[in-house]
Amino acid sequence: MLDFRLIYDGKAWRAMHGDISVQGKSLISLDKNLEQELVNRDMTQGLSEYKVRMTFDNSCMPEFMRQYANHYFNRVVHFKFDNARRS
């Protein structure tokens, strides 16, 4: 399982891990782009499932809000592959 840092930059959702950085206007398109990126990097070779955890980085919330809530959301996405395509 890969751990991604998730942020919203005002225009799009971004998921980052090391040198992997993927964005999408919606979470669904982010997932699609991420899946494609994993395939392009041959990271799913021979796998039927790939699990990704995204942890939202609260530091992109305004400072005044952080004292009230220090967690936005984390999500886990399962990519299932059939001939390297998501089912």
Added chain:
Amino acid sequence: MSPASSYENRKWYSGMFIQEDWWSVWLGMTFVFLGLCSIFGPDLVGWVANPHAWSAGTPFEKMIAPMGKGYTSWGPWGSLIASYVFISIPVCLGAYCMGWNFKKFVGGWTCIFVITYASWIIGHHATITATSREWSKYGISFGLGLGGGGSYILALFVGLFIGNFMKGFAHYLSEAAKPEWFIKTAIVFLGVKVGYMAIKAAGFVMELAVAGAAATIVAYLIFWPGTYFIARRFFHFGRKTSAVLASGVSICGVSAAVATAGAVRSKPLVPIMVSALIVVYAVVELVVLPPIFSSTMSSEPIVAGAAMGMSVKTDGADGAAGAVLDELMRAAKLDKDGVTYEEGSITISAVMTKVWIDMFIGLWAFVLAMVWVYKIDKVPGEHVPASEVWHRFPKFVLGYFLAWGVYLAILFLTPQLAPAAKIGAVPVEGGMRKLFFMLTFVSIGCITDFKKLAQSHFGKLIFVYFIALFVYIVPVAVIVAYVFHHGMMPPMAG
């Protein structure tokens, strides 16, 4: 990346030393355990400075004094300096661990501490505190009869003056103006009060806890769908915005709005806008509701407290409003009957419902997340981790129940230790709790800039919030509080 970044929220123990919520537990429990040392002999917390009502000619050492008898020789200045030093050490350590600008924090904290004690002492002038029965004692012919509530109101107005008319200074103080941290710490201290109040009013405390939980569940089920309906039907907001708004207005302010927005996978802009609105409206409620509730529900103080807990959003404003209500209702009762309720009992009723609300947020957000992800948005492949419930659980509640449980256990299992335990408990649950309430009032005022409301483009959000809050939430909160709490009376003082 800042060490306080909650990108660390990956493991169950993430954030223990970098989040305010956790630091309210560490800060609160430090003094609770120091207080407990009185069981073994030494009073390690009696140095805390506590103001008393005064009038012209009262010597300074009678206006403010250490709470512990063993510290009387320290005098007012000794106890003030000790309070500053001994409380600043853990507070500044917390600020350092949370990665705040340390230099700016120490400067801001020192200013806020001085403003707080100055407001606290001035607010204890007899013309503000004394009821008509006490006028002759202080040699005055007029008094507002606000009890200790006068200090709270004064502290709030001093803070609001700074926040709205001395913006440069308010900006300087902002690093240390942390009302949520201060109130959560005060609530941990309140746990001590609840623990030892159970000795003389065990039935009252248990009934309050059960009634508070039941009222909160019912309120959730009525508030949320009603507000969601108002937002959708009359103001035509989208599903996600309506859900965030419904949680923010009806449940528990910013934390609920953020939790819900996260649960429904909303873009952060929505909870940011709703939160900005909540923070300002919470201050309006804090100013308006205590005098209204105290004058209209004088025969049902616990109903008034519970309704306050369900009406006022944000923990800081609710705890603060509960404290003002406590003082106003106790002063009115004293004025009318010559006797009054146990100090803090009405505050406890206001905080009790809020604590339940806070605890349910995580669970509610988890259910909402599953409904949204699996049924509404149907995001393929996404799963909602159960750890979300824990990440959203308010950690300060652990300190509140721990303090409550420790004192309850000591006093019930070893009643012979009760007198010694009380020596260390009173400065914590009395002096320090009130000090942290006062810090909350000053801080709320400092960070509330009403002009932002006019400058921001909230549009119809302002109106839907106003209507939902004052036309729907507050009246329903009073009804629900009445149903579950009517007839419950706080123990009498003494």
